[in-house]
Amino acid sequence: MSTSVPPTRRVAVLVSGSGTNLVALLEAIDADPAFGGEVVVVASDQPTAGGLEHARRRGLPVVALALSDHPDRAAWEAALTTAVAAHEPDVVVLAGFMRVLSARFLRGWPDRVLNTHPSLLPAFRGAHAVRDALAHGVRVTGATVHLVDEQVDHGPIIAQRCVPVEPDDTEASLHTRIKAVEHDLLPACVKLLCQDRLHIVGRTVHIEPEELP
């Protein structure tokens, strides 16, 4: 009798900052033998990113490519694409990666690049989502995990969760609570992608079997 073992997807993670979402993903993979994915490389545009340190401590391969070390943005992105592709990832996770990736990068992993964003998209796209939500006076914001397309913070949405805004919130306090939500939501969505459970029809992502993270 043959038993079929589901494939383990190779996951690349791109970070620009402290890397708490990377750590949450690594811990979720460690804790779940059925996750279906393993992190094979962590890459950053910020050579001093805390996320790279976490990866190094775990003995994971890291790629650090500063935009300023390249003649232009296209050259930087080409170098990043080559360096990431060398690790043959099936899936690319943007976990606090603060650069926009063009079609030239994305076409390497069609519908396989996933991003976490600290707002309820399509509200508050861009690099200052938490600050912008506070400035707008919203009562509720949250976290969104979505597939990446060529527009900023725009691709099909996999999952969202709400985070209430408290009257005395600062950008830091609100972002801390949003990140706590992302630390659960992002690994859950990466797992769905690794397990081939996402089916995209237009802008709609169907999860099969249906089970909202």
Ligand code: GAR
């Ligand atoms: C996360 O909140 C993520 O949603 C945000 O950066 C933070 C990274 O935190 N990403 C964006 O704003 C992208 N537009 P971390 O480095 O602690 O994981």
